[in-house]
Amino acid sequence: MAAVAPSFDDAVQELRNQRSSMDVNPYRTVELARLVLKRGRRLGDEVWAVLEQSAMALLDLGMIEEAQKDIDVLDRKFAGSTRVQKLTAMVHEAKGEFDQAMTLYNQLLEQRPADTTLMKRKIAVLKSQRRTQDAIAALNLLLDTLPSDAEAWLELADLYASSHMLQPAAHAVEEALLLLPTNHFVHATYADLLYSLGRRDLALKAYCRAVELVPGYVAGLYGVIKCAREVAKDAPATPDAPPCESYEKLAKVAEQALLQAYDQRAVVAGREDSAAVRAARAWLTGSEM
Amino acid sequence: MALYDGSKAVIVLDPAIRNWVLLPLMAIMLLVGLVRHYVTLLLASPPGTAKVDYRDTRQTQALMRSVNLRRHARHLPPDAVRARRSYFMDAFKAGKYLKATPKPVSNDDGPAPPDMAGMEMAMDGMKKNMAMMVPQALIMSFLSAFFSGFLLIQLPFPLTVRFKSMLQSGILTPDLDATWVSSLSMYFISFLGMNPVFGLILGQGNAADNSRDMAAMNPLAASASASATGATDIPMPEIPQQGMPMLPGMGGADKGLEKAFMSETEYLQLLDVDQVLWIGEGIEDRVTALLTARVQRR
Numbered sequence: 001m002a003a004v005a006p007s008f009d010d011a012v013q014e015l016r017n018q019r020s021s022m023d024v025n026p027y028r029t030v031e032l033a034r035l036v037l038k039r040g041r042r043l044g045d046e047v048w049a050v051l052e053q054s055a056m057a058l059l060d061l062g063m064i065e066e067a068q069k070d071i072d073v074l075d076r077k078f079a080g081s082t083r084v085q086k087l088t089a090m091v092h093e094a095k096g097e098f099d100q101a102m103t104l105y106n107q108l109l110e111q112r113p114a115d116t117t118l119m120k121r122k123i124a125v126l127k128s129q130r131r132t133q134d135a136i137a138a139l140n141l142l143l144d145t146l147p148s149d150a151e152a153w154l155e156l157a158d159l160y161a162s163s164h165m166l167q168p169a170a171h172a173v174e175e176a177l178l179l180l181p182t183n184h185f186v187h188a189t190y191a192d193l194l195y196s197l198g199r200r201d202l203a204l205k206a207y208c209r210a211v212e213l214v215p216g217y218v219a220g221l222y223g224v225i226k227c228a229r230e231v232a233k234d235a236p237a238t239p240d241a242p243p244c245e246s247y248e249k250l251a252k253v254a255e256q257a258l259l260q261a262y263d264q265r266a267v268v269a270g271r272e273d274s275a276a277v278r279a280a281r282a283w284l285t286g287s288e289m
Numbered sequence: 290m291a292l293y294d295g296s297k298a299v300i301v302l303d304p305a306i307r308n309w310v311l312l313p314l315m316a317i318m319l320l321v322g323l324v325r326h327y328v329t330l331l332l333a334s335p336p337g338t339a340k341v342d343y344r345d346t347r348q349t350q351a352l353m354r355s356v357n358l359r360r361h362a363r364h365l366p367p368d369a370v371r372a373r374r375s376y377f378m379d380a381f382k383a384g385k386y387l388k389a390t391p392k393p394v395s396n397d398d399g400p401a402p403p404d405m406a407g408m409e410m411a412m413d414g415m416k417k418n419m420a421m422m423v424p425q426a427l428i429m430s431f432l433s434a435f436f437s438g439f440l441l442i443q444l445p446f447p448l449t450v451r452f453k454s455m456l457q458s459g460i461l462t463p464d465l466d467a468t469w470v471s472s473l474s475m476y477f478i479s480f481l482g483m484n485p486v487f488g489l490i491l492g493q494g495n496a497a498d499n500s501r502d503m504a505a506m507n508p509l510a511a512s513a514s515a516s517a518t519g520a521t522d523i524p525m526p527e528i529p530q531q532g533m534p535m536l537p538g539m540g541g542a543d544k545g546l547e548k549a550f551m552s553e554t555e556y557l558q559l560l561d562v563d564q565v566l567w568i569g570e571g572i573e574d575r576v577t578a579l580l581t582a583r584v585q586r587r
Contacts, residue, residue: 114341145347147354174369178357181364202366205569208576209364215583224576250573253580260584 011036012043015050029057048074055087059094067091082108086118093121098129116146123155132163143175150179150186157189166197184213188220195227200234203227204247211254218261224254225284255284300469302440310472311441314432318479321424322487344388348546351386352526355553360523362565371562378557381550428476436472444468526552 006014011032018029033054040047051070058067071087078084085108092101105122112118119142126135139156143149153176160169170193173186180186191206207223214220232247262277273281355377362370380386438460448456448467456470458477470478526549 114343145343145350147350148357174365177364178361181361202569205366205572208572209568212572212576212579215579228573246573246577250577250580253577253584256584257580 005035006032008036008039008042012046012050015053016046019049019053024060026057026060029053030061030063033057048077052083052087056090059090062094064091064094067094082111082115086121089121093125093128096128098125101125116142116149120152127159132159135159136163147175148179150176153179154186154189157193161193166193169193170197182213184210184217184220187213188217188223191220191223191227195223200227200231204231208250215257216261218258221254221258225251225258228254255286258284300440300443302443306439306441310436310439311475314436314441314472314476315479317428318476318483319486321428322483323490325424326487326491342388348386348388351380352546352549352553355381355557356523356525359556359560362560362562363567365567366569367562367565367567370565374557374560374562378554381554381557384547384550387547387550425480429473432473432476439472440469441472441475442470444470524556526550526556 015029015032015036018025033050036043036050037047037054040050043050051074055067055070055074058064058070067087068091071084071091074081074084074087085104089101089104089108092098092104102122102125105118105125109115109118109122119138123135123138123142126132126138136156136159139152139159143152143156146152153172157169157172157176160166160172170190173190173193176186177183177190187206187210191203191210194200194203194206204224204227207220207227210217210220211224228247228251232244232251259281262273262281266273266277358370358373358377365373440460443466444456446468450467452467453465456467456474456478457465458471458474460471
């Protein structure tokens with residue numbers, strides 16, 4: 001991590017990038033926003049967008065009073081704006097006042113019926129209230145109209161999985177996969193679900209794909225090793241399935257890759273392995289614990 | 290200063306041309322652009338309040354979903370692809386995603402009932418186009434009325450004869466140097482080049498940008514640039530574009546979408562899942578080789 005605080009212009013640019021990408025790092029956002037807002041006048045009209053960004057990040061971190069200060073500034077400038085009221089509703093959510101939040105969202109949706117962020121916030125409220133089935137139903141409705149939202153599909157998969165509905169969860173991840181086919185994380189999520197559904201051969205293929213996309217992906221490598229070891233032990237599924245040796249070979253080389261990664265980290269850290277790393281090494285080298 | 294310098298006549302322009310034609314022309318173009326920007330801002334309705342019929346979105350999105358399936362089929366296990374393929378084929382044939390249009394009593398193609406959301410979108414588009422087109426037309430007529438047959442400036446760099454038709458649109462002389470520019474041509478060229486100037490004054494994404502006008506006037510160019518960026522490796526059904534001003538009677542769009550669904554169903558039928566080269570095929574060997582190379586490199 002850089003010890004030097006970024007310059008004003010760099011901070012502004014980084015905030016802009018964060019606004020357009022989906023990357024959420026509230027700590028960084030708050031840090032940058034504080035730096036930038038001290039000299040808010042230099043920003044001109046961009047200061048409002050930064051205030052909104054800062055308010056949302058502060059709410060993410062649970063710093064409600066400070067978020068409220070930012071929202072008050074926005075409210076003075078844009079009185080009665082639906083966008084500012086959305087932030088107020090988010091404050092209700094953060095405070096746990098879910099009924100008020102829900103009422104406010106419904107009001108706002110009447111004024112802005114096409115706003116998907118409002119619909120998603122409603123689903124977030126349902127999720128916070130532990131009304132998982134209602135959240136699933138609402139999300140399904142949203143995805144029926146707008147199936148091109150990969151983030152929403154992944155959220156749906158998460159909701160299904162938490163209700164132990166693994167097959168629909170896998171189906172949802174497949175949709176996300178069609179939208180983001182080169183994303184290693186989505187492949188790994190798919191693989192996790194397939195493994196839980198008992199399809200270890202397919203899970204192995206999905207983990208392999210994650211590793212093929214990002215060869216250093218540690219979670220993917222662990223998945224490959226676990227599945228390859230187990231599939232090697234099972235009887236082959238079909239007569240023309242690859243022989244056990246190829247799976248064992250795959251497992252071996254993946255173990256080596258991971259052990260190398262640990263070795264390199266040890267060199268960088270310059271100290272002895274922690275207990276967790278020792279356990280990982282033991283598992284990897286096959287000395288069963 | 291000799292007026293006749295050897296082979297060519299030396300042309301000296303009256304400074305009054307500069308004061309009364311060139312500078313006002315530039316000033317007018319700049320101001321019109323600024324006015325256009327602010328008028329567009331005034332006319333635009335706040336985002337999110339446009340009454341978008343969710344059924345329209347749903348239709349197009351369902352179509353895109355099926356196209357996406359065909360495009361990325363190789364990333365899913367074959368069974369998953371097969372399941373989706375049959376689901377979409379059945380759903381499209383049953384018209385599950387189609388907006389339910391009330392069928393007129395007679396069976397022939399009478400004018401469809403006016404579509405409120407569509408009308409609003411068309412009006413919005415037309416308003417924007419009006420804001421763009423009207424000033425252009427006005428300035429053009431103003432120029433040709435007052436400033437025709439003028440030489441305005443001499444360009445500081447040499448040009449070949451071929452540029453004469455472009456730069457001297459009002460003036461027909463056989464041996465005038467191509468570096469002399471007439472007023473109408475000056476207007477056109479400046480018009481094309483004003484974008485960076487507006488970008489400096491109004492910031493990026495301003496409404497005085499005429500690249501969008503160019504796209505509207507020249508759908509061929511727009512589609513060419515669009516397809517250059519998007520993938521055109523798979524056959525796509527014709528989706529009637531929204532956002533262009535369409536005449537009342539937007540039932541035409543619905544018919545277009547019905548046809549699109551039908552052609553998409555055909556494409557789905559043509560998709561032979563067994564022929565799709567699934568990435569999972571032989572992936573274990575590929576990854577073994579990949580990791581072996583990686584381990585050996587370190």
